[in-house]
Amino acid sequence: MNLVHFFWQNRDQIMELTLEHLWLVGISTVLAVLVGIPLGVLSAHWPVWNKPVLGTANIIQTIPSLALFGFLLPVPWLGDRADRLAILALTLYALLPVIRNTYTGIRGVDPAVVEAGRGMGLTDGQLLFQVELPLAVSVILSGVRVAVVVSVGLATIAAAIGAGGLGEFIFRGLAMVNNQLILAGAIPAAVLALSADFGLGWLEKRLRPL
Amino acid sequence: MGTDSTDGPVIEFRDVAYLLPNGQPLLSGLNLRVQRGETLVLLGRSGSGKTTTLKLINRLLTPRSGDVFVNSASTFKSDVIRLRRSIGYVIQDVGLFPHYTVERNIGLVPRIEGWPAPRIQQRVEELLQMVGLEPQLGSRYPHQLSGGQRQRVGVARALAADPAILLMDEPFGALDAITRDQLQREFLSLQQRLNKTVVFVTHDLREALRLGSRIALMEAGRLVTVLSPTEFLQSTDPLATAYVQAFGDRLDSVANRGGS
Numbered sequence: 001m002n003l004v005h006f007f008w009q010n011r012d013q014i015m016e017l018t019l020e021h022l023w024l025v026g027i028s029t030v031l032a033v034l035v036g037i038p039l040g041v042l043s044a045h046w047p048v049w050n051k052p053v054l055g056t057a058n059i060i061q062t063i064p065s066l067a068l069f070g071f072l073l074p075v076p077w078l079g080d081r082a083d084r085l086a087i088l089a090l091t092l093y094a095l096l097p098v099i100r101n102t103y104t105g106i107r108g109v110d111p112a113v114v115e116a117g118r119g120m121g122l123t124d125g126q127l128l129f130q131v132e133l134p135l136a137v138s139v140i141l142s143g144v145r146v147a148v149v150v151s152v153g154l155a156t157i158a159a160a161i162g163a164g165g166l167g168e169f170i171f172r173g174l175a176m177v178n179n180q181l182i183l184a185g186a187i188p189a190a191v192l193a194l195s196a197d198f199g200l201g202w203l204e205k206r207l208r209p210l
Numbered sequence: 211m212g213t214d215s216t217d218g219p220v221i222e223f224r225d226v227a228y229l230l231p232n233g234q235p236l237l238s239g240l241n242l243r244v245q246r247g248e249t250l251v252l253l254g255r256s257g258s259g260k261t262t263t264l265k266l267i268n269r270l271l272t273p274r275s276g277d278v279f280v281n282s283a284s285t286f287k288s289d290v291i292r293l294r295r296s297i298g299y300v301i302q303d304v305g306l307f308p309h310y311t312v313e314r315n316i317g318l319v320p321r322i323e324g325w326p327a328p329r330i331q332q333r334v335e336e337l338l339q340m341v342g343l344e345p346q347l348g349s350r351y352p353h354q355l356s357g358g359q360r361q362r363v364g365v366a367r368a369l370a371a372d373p374a375i376l377l378m379d380e381p382f383g384a385l386d387a388i389t390r391d392q393l394q395r396e397f398l399s400l401q402q403r404l405n406k407t408v409v410f411v412t413h414d415l416r417e418a419l420r421l422g423s424r425i426a427l428m429e430a431g432r433l434v435t436v437l438s439p440t441e442f443l444q445s446t447d448p449l450a451t452a453y454v455q456a457f458g459d460r461l462d463s464v465a466n467r468g469g470s
Contacts (some may be wrong), residue, residue, distance in 0.1 A: 112301060120295065121319065
């Protein structure tokens with residue numbers, strides 16, 4: 001009951017940091033989708049791009065997050081504000097699942113459907129937007145879902161460079177050896193991750209082509 | 211497209227060769243003319259180059275050398291999107307868009323060609339009837355149809371914008387014998403009414419004899435001979451006789467002797 005009391009007392013700050021957290025995850029996810037889907041389409045349509053694109057995204061994934069934040073710190077415009085830096089790092093991590101699932105989703109479209117579409121005189125754009133993307137959408141969305149869930153967790157580390165978010169509680173709690181503080185960061189983060197997972201999972205099922 | 215010379219061939223291959231990207235030749239020295247209103251069957255084994263030949267007509271493939279002419283215009287110089295929209299295309303796996311209803315599938319080319327909605331609707335109903343499907347099937351999705359119904363929709367879709375040319379790549383190959391027989395019969399009666407120029411790919415001699423006005427026999431990337439169904443049965447060409455033997459007797463009864 002202690003914990004509930006603590007949460008209630010600090011509800012304003014928990015709310016504020018949760019919103020900050022959501023902002024970091026939300027913006028970076030949108031950016032990752034805007035960059036990742038075109039890259040996924042590119043590597044699905046032109047096999048030459050497949051290896052460099054997926055390879056790079058893979059390598060980024062292997063860089064430890066704290067180290068990536070550190071690397072980016074001296075970059076001029078980025079280093080000015082911690083949230084910019086955090087958003088860029090989170091975007092980079094979110095790219096791989098988005099690119100990979102876009103690639104898989106588009107490659108998974110029945111070749112007969114693509115051939116029929118091409119044979120009927122659809123342009124490349126019509127084929128992409130009316131056939132390939134709609135048929136791949138649930139696979140792409142499941143990549144976005146992975147990206148979001150991972151980002152919610154990763155964003156807690158952004159507090160280490162002063163970007164805010166629920167990580168603030170966790171780092172403060174670690175420094176002060178205060179479990180209540182740690183939980184004040186960890187529990188809302190877990191709730192965020194689970195709701196994002198559930199919500200996007202639901203959407204993914206709704207959009208699955210017949 | 212281009213000039214409309216009524217007597218000239220609708221489709222003409224002039225010395226066409228096609229190579230795979232790795233340099234392996236799939237087709238060489240192909241010369242072939244398809245006349246208006248005929249059903250030309252490309253007959254051959256898998257790998258003989260018949261599907262390649264078909265795809266050169268709507269430029270899903272581009273020849274390495276030589277040229278293919280449709281209505282006397284070089285397909286190499288034509289706008290490929292316009293060319294394809296003026297040619298109906300039916301394939302064995304049908305390739306219906308799984309996320310579209312039957313109606314939307316059939317109305318696809320009219321829609322991207324910008325027909326007004328009521329006209330598309332009317333055309334779709336007309337086509338459903340033409341291929342022998344109930345009007346209420348229009349709101350179904352492809353996965354809710356049987357194989358035979360799917361291929362009927364495939365044919366309706368290819369006919370939607372009323373193309374003068376129809377390319378059919380083993381359209382009935384994946385169907386059971388009874389459905390195939392039925393669709394072949396309907397194809398013949400449809401063809402009598404519509405009088406399209408059809409290029410039809412099959413490896414089934416029986417189907418070729420039944421549907422074709424002429425049969426182009428292909429083997430290993432070459433055109434061996436072009437014969438009418440009756441000529442084919444009497445041919446002394448070793449490959450033609452091998453086909454006739456492989457398919458057994460009583461082929462006589464199926465041979466297409468009709469005008470179209």
